[in-house]
Amino acid sequence: MIDNWPLYLLVVAAVASGWWLGRRQPRKPSQSAGLDHYAGLNYLLNEEPDRAVARFIQDLKVNPDTLDTHLALGNLLRRRGDVEKAVVVHENILKYPVFEQDVIHQVQLELARDYLLAGLLDRAEKLLLELCQLRGAVRVDSLVLIIELYEREKDWQKAIMAGERLAVGDETEKYERAISHYYCELAMSHKAGKNIEAARLALRDGIGHDAKNPRTSLVLAELEIQEQRFPEAFKVLQRIKDQDPAYVPESLPLLRLVSERGGASVAQVQAYLEQCLLLVPSISIVLALAQRIREVSGDEAMSKFIANHLKRNPTIRGLTQLIDLHMDNTQGVAKQNLSILRSFAEALVANKPVYRCHECGFEGKKLHWHCPICKRWGSIHAIFGLEGE
Numbered sequence: 001m002i003d004n005w006p007l008y009l010l011v012v013a014a015v016a017s018g019w020w021l022g023r024r025q026p027r028k029p030s031q032s033a034g035l036d037h038y039a040g041l042n043y044l045l046n047e048e049p050d051r052a053v054a055r056f057i058q059d060l061k062v063n064p065d066t067l068d069t070h071l072a073l074g075n076l077l078r079r080r081g082d083v084e085k086a087v088v089v090h091e092n093i094l095k096y097p098v099f100e101q102d103v104i105h106q107v108q109l110e111l112a113r114d115y116l117l118a119g120l121l122d123r124a125e126k127l128l129l130e131l132c133q134l135r136g137a138v139r140v141d142s143l144v145l146i147i148e149l150y151e152r153e154k155d156w157q158k159a160i161m162a163g164e165r166l167a168v169g170d171e172t173e174k175y176e177r178a179i180s181h182y183y184c185e186l187a188m189s190h191k192a193g194k195n196i197e198a199a200r201l202a203l204r205d206g207i208g209h210d211a212k213n214p215r216t217s218l219v220l221a222e223l224e225i226q227e228q229r230f231p232e233a234f235k236v237l238q239r240i241k242d243q244d245p246a247y248v249p250e251s252l253p254l255l256r257l258v259s260e261r262g263g264a265s266v267a268q269v270q271a272y273l274e275q276c277l278l279l280v281p282s283i284s285i286v287l288a289l290a291q292r293i294r295e296v297s298g299d300e301a302m303s304k305f306i307a308n309h310l311k312r313n314p315t316i317r318g319l320t321q322l323i324d325l326h327m328d329n330t331q332g333v334a335k336q337n338l339s340i341l342r343s344f345a346e347a348l349v350a351n352k353p354v355y356r357c358h359e360c361g362f363e364g365k366k367l368h369w370h371c372p373i374c375k376r377w378g379s380i381h382a383i384f385g386l387e388g389e
């Protein structure tokens with residue numbers, strides 16, 4: 001019953017409406033609206049919401065006075081996850097030809113939301129394509145919904161076309177970034193299908209829509225690597241520093257590969273990473289540089305380099321690396337104590353998220369280019385600070 005309290009309130013509202021309308025309108029001999037509404041309430045009290053909703057629809061006739069109550073019920077059912085019943089309520093409203101066009105469009109929009117949530121994508125698309133042709137708020141709302149639909153279907157070409165219609169005014173940056181990611185998605189699928197030329201063209205368009213999208217560089221570098229063009233891959237990866245240095249840590253495995261295959265000298269990679277470190281205090285970049293220092297100057301120099309960075313930007317991952325270095329050069333009880341300290345440090349970050357969305361705060365261990373909660377593109381990056389980068 002506790003879960004049903006909003007439904008309970010609506011049925012109570014329906015009882016009240018029935019009573020009020022009954023007072024306003026002359027009662028027909030067969031009509032017993034008040035009693036019927038009480039029957040609906042009884043269904044609810046007896047934990048039978050299905051029958052309560054059916055009764056509600058049957059008894060509270062749709063008209064301009066009751067429209068808000070019907071819409072509220074439909075939306076409430078959708079929020080509760082009762083999508084099929086929400087569809088019934090919204091479709092029922094449309095059976096009554098008593099409303100202005102703008103009201104009908106609003107109800108159709110709600111119905112499209114129901115279809116989308118129910119996975120009835122064909123029906124949702126058909127309805128939304130009609131609503132997209134209109135003017136005003138309903139056009140924008142239906143384009144936003146149809147983009148959600150195309151994203152779900154991974155129909156990136158259609159998502160691009162809908163996104164271009166929304167990339168105006170204050171929303172330009174948001175949708176240009178989304179379009180850039182749609183092109184990255186297209187490029188990824190072309191790359192998987194070994195259609196390298198199409199993938200390159202898609203990435204070129206992706207850069208055209210958002211030159212600051214670091215994903216375009218990551219995907220293009222993968223293409224160059226696939227084509228054995230390692231110097232070109234190094235050139236492309238270096239763009240990330242200017243696009244968004246917070247994503248440089250994501251490029252480190254590719255940088256390592258490119259360097260190993262002769263695309264860049266160790267000194268070139270080192271110089272690039274030192275520049276990046278001035279822009280972003282990433283422990284992953286510090287550890288990549290530290291590895292190079294170890295190869296050239298040994299453990300002590302590496303240890304000093306990490307310790308210096310940790311003084312300015314302490315992180316548990318950096319501390320763990322430092323402990324490892326000391327453990328390699330320590331024996332007996334001291335080594336055992338360091339091992340305990342290491343386990344403790346590891347436990348501190350074991351279940352911590354690595355990435356966070358700066359729009360909605362969603363956190364996870366994996367980088368999503370598309371936030372699963374707020375649905376923004378390119379809003380998630382590594383968490384910086386003591387427990388993160």
Ligand SMILES: [Zn+2]
Pocket residue numbers: 357358359360361362371372373374375376379
């Ligand atoms: Zn988000």
